[in-house]
Amino acid sequence: MAEYTIKVRRFQPESGEGPYWEEFNVDLDPSLSVLDGLLQAKDREDGSLSVRCSCRAAICGSCGMKINGQSGLGCKTQIGEAQEQANKMKAATGVTAAEASSPIGVQADESSNLEGTGSGPRTRESGPETSGGYERARPGAEEAAPIVIEPMGNMPVIKDLITDMESTHWTKIRRVTPWLLPHGDPPEREYVVEPESMIDITQSMACIQCGACVSACLSMEADPDFIGPAALAKAYRFVGDPRDAETRERLHDLAEDPHGIYDCTHCFSCIDACPKGVAPMDQIMRLRRRAGEEGIEDPNSGHDHEIAFTKIIEKKGTLDETLLLQESFAPGLKGKLKPTRRAIREMIASIPTAIRGLRTGKMRSLPKLIPGIHPKLPDGAQDEVQAIYKHAEEHREEFNIYIRGEEDVEPEPDVIEVEETA
Amino acid sequence: MGGVKTDVDGRTDIPGLYSAGETACVSVHGGNRLGANSLLDTLIFGKRSGRDAAARAKRMELARPSKKALEDEENLVADLISRPKGSGRRISEIRLELGQTMDAKVAVFREEAGIQEALETVRRLKEEAKTAYIDDHGSVFNQDLIGAIELGYMLDNAECTCVAALERKESRGAQYRTDYPERNDEEWLKHIDLERTDAGPEISYSEVTITQWEPQERTY
Numbered sequence: 001m002a003e004y005t006i007k008v009r010r011f012q013p014e015s016g017e018g019p020y021w022e023e024f025n026v027d028l029d030p031s032l033s034v035l036d037g038l039l040q041a042k043d044r045e046d047g048s049l050s051v052r053c054s055c056r057a058a059i060c061g062s063c064g065m066k067i068n069g070q071s072g073l074g075c076k077t078q079i080g081e082a083q084e085q086a087n088k089m090k091a092a093t094g095v096t097a098a099e100a101s102s103p104i105g106v107q108a109d110e111s112s113n114l115e116g117t118g119s120g121p122r123t124r125e126s127g128p129e130t131s132g133g134y135e136r137a138r139p140g141a142e143e144a145a146p147i148v149i150e151p152m153g154n155m156p157v158i159k160d161l162i163t164d165m166e167s168t169h170w171t172k173i174r175r176v177t178p179w180l181l182p183h184g185d186p187p188e189r190e191y192v193v194e195p196e197s198m199i200d201i202t203q204s205m206a207c208i209q210c211g212a213c214v215s216a217c218l219s220m221e222a223d224p225d226f227i228g229p230a231a232l233a234k235a236y237r238f239v240g241d242p243r244d245a246e247t248r249e250r251l252h253d254l255a256e257d258p259h260g261i262y263d264c265t266h267c268f269s270c271i272d273a274c275p276k277g278v279a280p281m282d283q284i285m286r287l288r289r290r291a292g293e294e295g296i297e298d299p300n301s302g303h304d305h306e307i308a309f310t311k312i313i314e315k316k317g318t319l320d321e322t323l324l325l326q327e328s329f330a331p332g333l334k335g336k337l338k339p340t341r342r343a344i345r346e347m348i349a350s351i352p353t354a355i356r357g358l359r360t361g362k363m364r365s366l367p368k369l370i371p372g373i374h375p376k377l378p379d380g381a382q383d384e385v386q387a388i389y390k391h392a393e394e395h396r397e398e399f400n401i402y403i404r405g406e407e408d409v410e411p412e413p414d415v416i417e418v419e420e421t422a
Numbered sequence: 423m424g425g426v427k428t429d430v431d432g433r434t435d436i437p438g439l440y441s442a443g444e445t446a447c448v449s450v451h452g453g454n455r456l457g458a459n460s461l462l463d464t465l466i467f468g469k470r471s472g473r474d475a476a477a478r479a480k481r482m483e484l485a486r487p488s489k490k491a492l493e494d495e496e497n498l499v500a501d502l503i504s505r506p507k508g509s510g511r512r513i514s515e516i517r518l519e520l521g522q523t524m525d526a527k528v529a530v531f532r533e534e535a536g537i538q539e540a541l542e543t544v545r546r547l548k549e550e551a552k553t554a555y556i557d558d559h560g561s562v563f564n565q566d567l568i569g570a571i572e573l574g575y576m577l578d579n580a581e582c583t584c585v586a587a588l589e590r591k592e593s594r595g596a597q598y599r600t601d602y603p604e605r606n607d608e609e610w611l612k613h614i615d616l617e618r619t620d621a622g623p624e625i626s627y628s629e630v631t632i633t634q635w636e637p638q639e640r641t642y
Contacts, residue, residue: 012560013560013562014560014561014562042514043512043514043515043517043518044514046557047512047513047514047556047557047558047565047566047569048557048558048560048564048566050558050563050565051565158562158563159562159563162563
């Protein structure tokens with residue numbers, strides 16, 4: 001058993017007051033969860049402390065919350081680990097997650113009276129009286145930072161840690177048509193597919209709809225209409241399904257929506273937040289890749305950028321950054337500049353970035369600004385690079401670089417053998 | 423395994439009330455339900471119950487509870503919410519004591535004295551629950567109130583478990599009585615049915631339907 005102080009961002013909708021911080025002292029084994037700590041506080045001190053939960057075993061997806069600023073599941077975070085994290089954060093930054101917390105208005109429901117003062121929630125110093133002679137003081141614990149617990153982000157708060165997931169999660173899930181659209185009559189018995197053909201979507205199937213990725217999504221903070229990591233991961237679950245017959249329509253729909261797959265900024269927050277290893281961002285990148293293969297124009301020039309990058313390395317071995325810019329917006333030119341209007345606009349828009357690059361010393365020589373001057377690798381090394389390309393083309397495999405955890409995978413050999421093909 | 427007694431279409435004794443899955447007892451499993459066999463209940467009897475309920479719903483008028491029944495429920499909620507702090511024990515304390523009691527005395531190993539003690543504790547807790555209080559007096563997401571209502575059902579269920587465990591003087595399936603370690607088909611190859619009355623669960627028996635598979639000794 002050990003004592004912990006949990007600092008909860010509370011909101012009681014009928015009180016007529018805004019959110020506030022309240023600290024509870026709990027007493028439990030470090031291997032138990034943050035959720036267990038919250039439930040103990042609820043049982044012993046204040047039954048009005050509200051938190052959704054059901055299975056307590058990371059399978060129902062009910063207890064999404066922010067712990068020390070990090071979105072995740074209360075039941076999957078050990079309280080001992082959360083304490084260490086809180087201490088580390090305090091030691092490294094001098095502030096707790098509560099002090100660093102965003103102003104209340106950011107995640108407040110506009111219908112409530114929470115509009116931000118920019119100063120964060122106030123603190124209620126005197127909690128409810130403790131029952132059963134429970135000690136509030138924590139002797140010898142001056143150095144321990146409180147474990148900070150907040151409701152999920154990007155969602156209106158209904159009460160304490162309970163958020164309204166309807167508008168920010170479920171509506172978006174329904175938006176991506178989250179069911180199979182096969183052609184023809186259903187088979188008499190079950191559908192039969194090759195097990196291998198389903199491997200690609202197993203990761204997106206692991207989603208338990210907890211909303212932690214939505215809570216952590218930085219894009220959604222800027223654009224609340226963004227379809228978002230959970231719904232897009234769900235979309236890939238059907239785009240990648242060999243039984244689904246509307247793949248093309250799905251991809252066009254998700255790519256042409258201005259709040260669709262190109263609205264992701266590649267920040268990895270959803271991957272960090274996901275308690276089930278779904279890696280939503282990775283599913284979004286798969287959707288983009290499939291859209292590129294469909295010939296769908298990417299408004300961010302991301303697909304062209306990818307192709308330009310690959311092409312330049314194949315030709316030169318190292319990156320000609322100026323050529324990269326040009327090729328990304330106006331691919332295939334050789335003195336014949338025929339970019340689209342959008343490409344010209346974006347190239348012009350990138351001029352200030354180039355100037356900043358020069359000023360700050362990121363771009364060090366003027367000749368480097370001229371596309372094509374960048375040299376090739378010396379001494380035939382370029383041939384070896386091309387051999388790697390050839391090898392990769394011949395052994396084309398889609399692999400998922402963001403999968404984490406223990407997998408039954410053969411370790412990659414350290415050295416890629418290129419001699420025989422070189 | 424126990425549960426709400428149903429027929430093969432999920433119907434209970436109360437017309438129009440269905441039960442399927444973990445809560446139901448269609449009696450296809452015998453004294454224990456082996457791992458993965460809950461699928462039988464969820465898939466087969468879930469489907470059968472749903473189909474039967476849908477067909478029934480088409481034939482019947484929407485049931486309207488009487489005004490008095492609604493008022494009784496409202497009063498129950500109002501009474502729970504308005505109990506002042508200190509009127510009795512905390513709901514959560516009673517729930518904890520109930521869980522600890524059942525875990526210690528009516529879990530894997532059971533014997534007469536222990537079950538009897540547990541039954542007495544449960545009955546005491548039922549009395550205490552009548553005056554127990556909650557902290558949350560609000561009307562938005564009042565989990566405290568739901569907890570109090572659920573506690574009542576938990577107490578009813580715990581009482582049923584104790585009564586049935588005490589009644590069955592043998593070991594079979596999930597019931598292991600240290601004072602009756604043997605299975606006794608002669609006296610106990612039968613269901614114990616419990617019905618709710620004001621005086622507590624009333625015991626009756628029903629026959630076991632045995633089809634293809636005869637009950638056998640568990641030897642592993």
